[in-house]
Amino acid sequence: MHRYSRLLGLVLLAGLATACASRPVGDFGRAQPSALHDAMLPAVGDFMARQRREPVSNFNQTDQEGEMHDRTWRFLVANNAKDWLFNTEAEMQRVRITRAKDFTFFPDRYYNWLKKTHYQSSRVRYATVNRHILADLDTLPKTFLSICAVQEVDRQRRVALNELTDLAPTAANDVRARRIENQWHVDWFVRAVNYRYDSYSYALENLLVETPHEQSVSVDAFLRRLKVWADRANRGDFCSGASGQGGQGDVAIPSRFQTMVRDTEVIAPK
Template sequence: MNAGLRRHPLTGSTRHVAAASAADRVSTVLRLAGTALFAGLVVACASRPVGDFGRAQPSVLHDNVLPAVGTFMARQREPVSNFNQTDQEREMHNRTWRFLVAAQADDWMFDTQAEMQRTRIARPKDFTFTTDRYYSWLKRTYYQSSRVRYATLNRHVLADLDTMPTTFASICAVIEVDRNRAVALASLTDLEPGAAENVAARKYENDFHIEWFVRAVNYRYESYSYALDNLLVETPHEQSITVDASLEQLSYWAGRATRHDFCGDPTGQHARGSVTIPSRFQTMVPDLEVIDQK
């Protein structure tokens, strides 16, 4: 008989086996409960409300409940600040949100994953996004005319361009807030314990969010470019010239984001002519028919 395994003298039952079986059942129940809770969070994360221009709207679930869960989980792996958000930080988060997701494109930017990343419930996964998703969505969406896909692509690029100046301005304001915090920390002495740690943690959080925005802008530009290149092969039309010009302007903002140049040229008025993109086509037959939206 195995050591530690005791058999009842009358019934012959093995108590360790029963105990192990009960422990296994408890473990299984806990795993199932954890899975159900995680699934519930995933479903909840998938429906963050947005308003005009894709900016996030207030929501108790998404502004309080999910961040509270995410903060608890994040403390186990990275710096977390106890500071309240400034108006500038809240504005940055609201304005950058539309670049981190793309509801109009059927989750081509992984909206659910973005919300779990924003609330810090899950680790970042946007590093693994592939640039073919937008084109795949555009390709399978039904239009009466193939030319309208170019119009759709151009509208999405122009929507990004329209909100880029104010988004850059909001990031610039947060960078200034972090600078002011550092100056105040260095010059003041009557501070609560942990003030320095909170300043460093908030700087980490803001830098993390800004870097996420930088990746998102470049991902959009690369996704749009991939779509245009493939549309030129699949359904070549003269409308591609307009899209190419819009993408040239977007490349200007993507380059500035990569350089972290958020505080210069606030209107982006120097975007035209400042970036050269190799032509995607040689000569196109004029095709200037005006096509209504699908």
């Protein structure tokens, strides 16, 4: 009884710590090292996952897996638009203290955040969406490459498991559990890319009704580039051409615009 009371106390403490401290990030939104977020919270999360009878691997993390987790993190949260991507829920999900909750997210939160944020000009909201989509496009190629590298690590593990004989009795279970853990994380990333595309698209269509401006054409062009990456993620295509230029090329994705009056005024973001 004392053991479970202690574990319950650790879970409550972990939840409080997670709610009070977001995971630190560095350049381009990549995760930075943190004892709390990299050791303490995951230890509690592993215990919780085992209680839910989910697979938990005892393997150390490879460099490739660490790189993938660091690069995908910026897509799971939104440090440039706090609150619209449920940062606290994402951290609880990442460390496995709670089950996945991102299935329940609705794409209207980003538009609501834009609507409530004060700008000197209504055109700047379009510039804001442009910057956020461009940041995604700039980081997606290397993020895809990092996922491809992890898929290769999982393949090499399976080959080694089948060919080697002097292995620990838990090796097979750990290989299977780590493959599932990695796949769950990739699936989460895929959902996040789709959620971003849907959120940007929802925002653009509502801005077109609320404050129509010529700057919307540029947002639509960036969105069509992002759609290419979202489609690749949905296909699980992380390795072919992952070093491309943000999805540019001869891709037949129709624009949501037919005609629009030309407006050449440039408004700097505030």
